[in-house]
Amino acid sequence: MNKTPRKKTLAVAIHSPSAHNTQPRVFKILDEETLEVFYDPSRLLPIEDSIWRFLTATMWMLVESIHIASNEYGYLCEVDYPNTLMLYQAVKNPIPKYFCTIKRSFQGKRIENRFSSDDILWRSTSRLEFDWEPVGNDIISDIVSFVSTSSFRVYFSDNKETISSILHLNADTIFEDLRIKETRDEIWWRSRYSNGEAKESGDGLRAKCMNISGLLMKLFFRHNWLFNLKATFPFSKSLIMKKSWWVGTVCRIISDFQRPDEWFQSWRDTMKLWLLCHQHGVYMHPFGSIITNENTNKQLRKLIDIHDHDPENLWLVVRLWKSKKPEKSYRIPLDQKILWE
Numbered sequence: 254m255n256k257t258p259r260k261k262t263l264a265v266a267i268h269s270p271s272a273h274n275t276q277p278r279v280f281k282i283l284d285e286e287t288l289e290v291f292y293d294p295s296r297l298l299p300i301e302d303s304i305w306r307f308l309t310a311t312m313w314m315l316v317e318s319i320h321i322a323s324n325e326y327g328y329l330c331e332v333d334y335p336n337t338l339m340l341y342q343a344v345k346n347p348i349p350k351y352f353c354t355i356k357r358s359f360q361g362k363r364i365e366n367r368f369s370s371d372d373i374l375w376r377s378t379s380r381l382e383f384d385w386e387p388v389g390n391d392i393i394s395d396i397v398s399f400v401s402t403s404s405f406r407v408y409f410s411d412n413k414e415t416i417s418s419i420l421h422l423n424a425d426t427i428f429e430d431l432r433i434k435e436t437r438d439e440i441w442w443r444s445r446y447s448n449g450e451a452k453e454s455g456d457g458l459r460a461k462c463m464n465i466s467g468l469l470m471k472l473f474f475r476h477n478w479l480f481n482l483k484a485t486f487p488f489s490k491s492l493i494m495k496k497s498w499w500v501g502t503v504c505r506i507i508s509d510f511q512r513p514d515e516w517f518q519s520w521r522d523t524m525k526l527w528l529l530c531h532q533h534g535v536y537m538h539p540f541g542s543i544i545t546n547e548n549t550n551k552q553l554r555k556l557i558d559i560h561d562h563d564p565e566n567l568w569l570v571v572r573l574w575k576s577k578k579p580e581k582s583y584r585i586p587l588d589q590k591i592l593w594e
């Protein structure tokens with residue numbers, strides 16, 4: 254095995270997911286061994302993600318993707334990072350902020366790893382309509398066994414009542430969040446209403462990926478009141494519910510981590526979980542709003558019997574399902590993400 258340019262692994266790793274496809278990461282390639290990773294403060298979501306939960310997720314999923322892609326070319330990665338929950342600065346000032354340093358060393362061979370660059374390249378989020386079918390027990394067993402060595406626990410439900418309550422909560426929370434103008438504005442700038450726009454920017458939530466028309470998406474953000482009238486609300490809500498109604502399996506991810514590094518590792522393991530689902534032909538779709546909205550998060554904990562005094566931290570709820578192949582979301586070309594080399 255010969256040495257491979259660092260850029261080759263980064264070209265794969267930038268396909269890792271990010272909240273609202275904001276892709277906040279930027280890179281400084283100091284030399285072929287040393288990479289510094291930064292985040293761009295102008296790409297954060299300070300209103301929706303006020304405690305930077307999803308930024309943390311996005312950045313650590315990227316780190317895991319760099320690790321997997323580097324291994325493919327025979328490199329071992331070591332990550333050096335400030336071991337604190339960082340106070341991210343979401344400011345208009347677009348000067349990149351330091352996140353971590355990744356040093357790689359050439360081993361000359363690939364270490365056995367269940368995941369590959371192809372998994373990272375081909376994984377995606379599907380929001381297409383769904384044919385009812387719970388995820389099979391064989392897949393659940395594989396996920397449970399995989400997760401048993403990771404830093405969190407997963408619980409599955411295919412109980413229709415529980416799922417229906419979670420879906421209602423999710424749809425209500427999306428509407429509640431988006432009644433606030435500042436939240437709508439934040440997403441407005443992150444949304445791409447036509448394919449041309451999405452392709453040109455290489456980022457953002459593409460209407461086609463959201464499985465709604467660009468016009469309707471625009472209308473929703475710009476004239477939100479129209480969707481919240483007594484007469485229209487049931488129809489608007491059913492539009493969101495329709496997209497996710499027939500959910501076979503919901504999975505909640507819980508941990509009782511004590512230290513920041515355990516929390517970071519949880520997100521790295523979540524990336525692996527996402528890839529594992531992909532390997533089984535299962536799509537993982539996060540329900541982000543019910544986690545970031547603190548009120549809803551409390552209701553959700555009650556709904557699934559986690560009590561207030563319980564230390565368990567419910568930090569992700571996802572639906573798992575089989576889907577037709579969705580539209581791929583775009584990525585900003587790697588060259589625009591490299592600050593310095």
Ligand SMILES: Cc1cc2nc3c(=O)[nH]c(=O)nc-3n(C[C@H](O)[C@H](O)[C@H](O)COP(=O)(O)O)c2cc1C
Pocket residue numbers: 268269270271272273274306307308310311314376377378379380457458538539540541542581582
């Ligand atoms: C931390 C995190 C939270 C997310 N939350 C949501 C969500 O609430 N709803 C949703 O439809 N997609 C959610 N996503 C999926 C992203 O929108 C998606 O990864 C991004 O648009 C890129 O698309 P891809 O996954 O198909 O590559 C989330 C992704 C991450 C990393």
